[in-house]
Amino acid sequence: MNASLKNTTPSHRSGALRTGLEARLIARPKGLPAPGDFEIAEVAVPDPTPGQVVVRNMFMSLDPGMLMLIAGEPGLPMPRYEVGEVMYGDAIGEVVASADPSLGEGDLVMHRLGWREYAVARAGLFRRVDRDAYPTPSTYLGFGLVAYVGLMDAAELRPGDTVFVSSAAGATGSMAGQIARLKGAARVIGSAGSRAKAAYLTEKLGFDAAFDYHDGPIADRLREAAPEGIDVYFDNVGGDQLRAAIEVMNPHGRIAVCGALNRQSKAGPDEGPGDLLGVLGKRLTIRGFTLSDHLERAPEFGAQFRSWLREGSIVHDETVIDGLANAPQALLDLVKGAYTGKTVVRLGS
Amino acid sequence: MNASLKNTTPSHRSGALRTGLEARLIARPKGLPAPGDFEIAEVAVPDPTPGQVVVRNMFMSLDPGMLMLIAGEPGLPMPRYEVGEVMYGDAIGEVVASADPSLGEGDLVMHRLGWREYAVARAGLFRRVDRDAYPTPSTYLGFGLVAYVGLMDAAELRPGDTVFVSSAAGATGSMAGQIARLKGAARVIGSAGSRAKAAYLTEKLGFDAAFDYHDGPIADRLREAAPEGIDVYFDNVGGDQLRAAIEVMNPHGRIAVCGALNRQSKAGPDEGPGDLLGVLGKRLTIRGFTLSDHLERAPEFGAQFRSWLREGSIVHDETVIDGLANAPQALLDLVKGAYTGKTVVRLGS
Known part of the structure; x- marks a missing residue:
């Protein structure tokens, strides 16, 4: 089932006027969304008014957290998606028209106006980035910075720690495990949703041990993988993996949510972590974090990440989905565990 | 129902030989203990061997955490009570015989050999304290230091915080609420198990607001008491109060478990806190702590506590139970919420 396609381009459009697709939420689903909750519309792209630029998006990020913005429950760290409006998300693109002196045609820019082929907005919402920093512009959409601040700030990673990462084959998890190792973890353990993904973690990403979380009691798998216990748990999932991690954690362990x-x-x-007797007995810290509180880490992380990529000491793996019309279904597939590494949507033709 | 009383004093005892009661765990209960799981025995008190002292205990502490040592499940921060052995716990007493130069008869000492009228052990296990620091020696058994390190270290209390304390009429909670106020909290809210205790919190202990947690949805009571949200939650209970606190907490709030x-x-x-979406969305920190990791705070806290007592700016309320034979039942009553403030057992006659 596809998201509905709708052409709302005015019929009087001239040949010179650009058009582009955009994706809107058209219903707030109860429970998981279906592709029919989204609409893909073709719209005219206006010329920039003074102070604005027009950006042709090349890639946008798909992120499991988008499901929270769709569900729109209270307590979100970011604004929910509103029904009838274009969704937002991280994207990277190229300036194709500028009415502001700060950006020129051909500039590569990052921004939050994803889920559309063209973004037209004031120049201040776009951040120019270096075209030569990475082999492909989509690398800018990677979740390495999220993983880095989670490890450094929320989990207070220390050299010698044993680190467990759940959903470790995903965008954030694959970065978290590798960065933990590069920042001095003694042992890195990952869980994933299949044996094939577990093998991918140890064989391709350099994890010391990995398991399929479907394979029997998780606490037992963890004890086998970390006979001396876990010091840091990078939690992408909650529930039974969180409870097992608490069970196997060492005193003063730290959990980054x-x-x-x-x-x-x-x-x-x-069910969450269950009662907090283990948290009390072992004096654990559980800390939720979001990237937005730690953006000051970006330059320091960027420099390290580029150097790790150059040395070949980190693998940045991507799944590329083609076309905005396929993005809603891809988001659902992503959450169900269909992909490894970072998932991005290539926009335009 | 009383704990069983047993006289194991040797029949050849001389008039000079001291005897004293001690309390032993005689069965590891499934679920909550009953008084029959304890035995009170009268035993001979030996003379000290070289390096030992004999201490006549004056008061011992009763602490809800003792239930965990009785249940003896894995993951405890302290050794569990063993069946057939005398239990341990904080106590204060007077040296009545010494075979070690470091302590002399009449010295007031704190130690961990509670649940007995006489403690005979090497001098290094006893810490001499100032007899004039407090109006009664039992004050040394107060839980102010626990509350202090929980606020300062686990919750990282900041001036201006709104602080919520559960089980706030109890030994730790009553200290936590008052110390939070004295250390700069803008607003202090407490919950307790009856309206009478809630009134005690606002009328006697200076809490800004208090409620009986039986009175309707806890989150609603919290929102009324803290219209601008909670920054710190000092958690003595877990479960539904913990979930309500997470719901009403402000971004970057901190929970000391x-x-x-x-x-x-x-x-x-x-059920614990439930899923951690609120912890994630609001970037909360949940941290378990025990006093043993923070003993270096003792001198600094002691000085402040004595000064607060002198000024009359803190209320140190005690419930005194008479006699070791009544201690097992009192421990059960304590956990059921029968007492306010600190509960101690007066030992001996």
Whole structure:
């Protein structure tokens, strides 16, 4: 089932006028969304008014957290998606028309106006980035910075730590495990949703151990993988993996809560960590974090990330989905665990 | 029902030989203990061997956490009570015989050898304290230091914070609320198990607002008491109060997990905080702590506490239970919420 396609381009359009697709939420689903909750519309792209630029988006990010913005429950760290409006998300594109001196045609820019082929807005919403920093512009959409601040700030990673990462084959998890190792973790363990993904973690990403979380009691798998216990848990999922991690954690262990995929993929509450007797007994810290509180880490991380990529000491793996019309279904597939590494949508033709 | 009384004093005892009561765990209960799980025995008190002292205990502490040591599940921060052995716990007493130069008869000492009228052990296990620091020696058994390190270290209290304390009429909670105010909290809210205790919090202990947690949805009571949200939650109970606190917390709020009374009084798991979407969305920190990791705070706290007592700016309220034989029942009553303030047992006659 596809998102509905709608042409709202005015019929009097001239040959010179650009048109582009955009994706709107058209219903707030109860539970998980379906592709029919989205509409893909072709719209005219206006010329920039003074102070504005027009950006042709090349790639946009797909992120499991978008499900929370669709569900729109209270307590979100960011504005929810409104019904009838174009959704937002990280994107990278190229300036194709500028009515502001700060940006010129051909500039590569990052911004939050994803889910559309063209973004027209004031120049201040776009951040120019270096075209030569990475082999492909989509690399800018990677979640390495999220993983980095989660490890450094929320989990207070220390050299010698044993680190467990759930959803470790995903965009954030694959970065978290590799960055933990590069920042001095003694041992890095990952969980994923299949044996093939677990093998990918140890064989391609350099994890010391990995398991399929479907394979028997998670706490047992963790104890096998971390006989001396876990010091840091980078939590992307919650639920039973979180409870198992608490069980196997060492005193003064730290849990960085980055996502709640268990909850997000069910669109209903999960059981969470259970009672906090283990948290009390072992004096654990559980800390939720979002990137927006730690953006000052971006330059320091960017420099390290580029150097790791150059040395070949980190693998930045991407799944590329073609076309905005395929993005809603891809978001659902992403949350169900269909992809490894970072998932991006290539926009335009 | 009383704990069983047993006289194991040797029949050949001389008039000069001291005897004293001690309390032993004689069965590990499934679920909550009953007084029959304890035995009170009269035993001979030996003379000190070289390096030892004999201490006549004056007061011992009763602490809900003792239920965890009785249940003896894995993951405790302290050794569990072993069946057949005398239990341990904080106590204060007077040296009555010494075979070590470091302590002399008449010295007032604190130690961990509670649940007995006489403690005979090497001098290094006893810490001499100032007899004139407080009006009564039992004050040394107060839980102010626990509350202080929970606020300062686990919750990172900041001036202007709104602080919520559960089980606020109890030993730790009553200190936590008052210390929070004295250390700069803008607003202090407490919950307790009856309206009378809630009134005690606002009328006697200077809390800004208080409620009986039985009175309707806890989150609603919290929102009324803290219209601008909560910054710090000092958690003594877990369960539904913890979930309500997360719901009403402000971004970057901090939760110090000091106890799990909900769990302890049921002797079975409670639901805990539920899924961590709120922790993630609001970037909350949940941190378990125990006093043993923060003993370096003792001198600084002691100086402040004595000064607050002198000024009359803090109320140190005690419930005194008479006699070791009544201690097991009193521990159960304590966990059920029968007492306010700190509960101590007066030992000996």
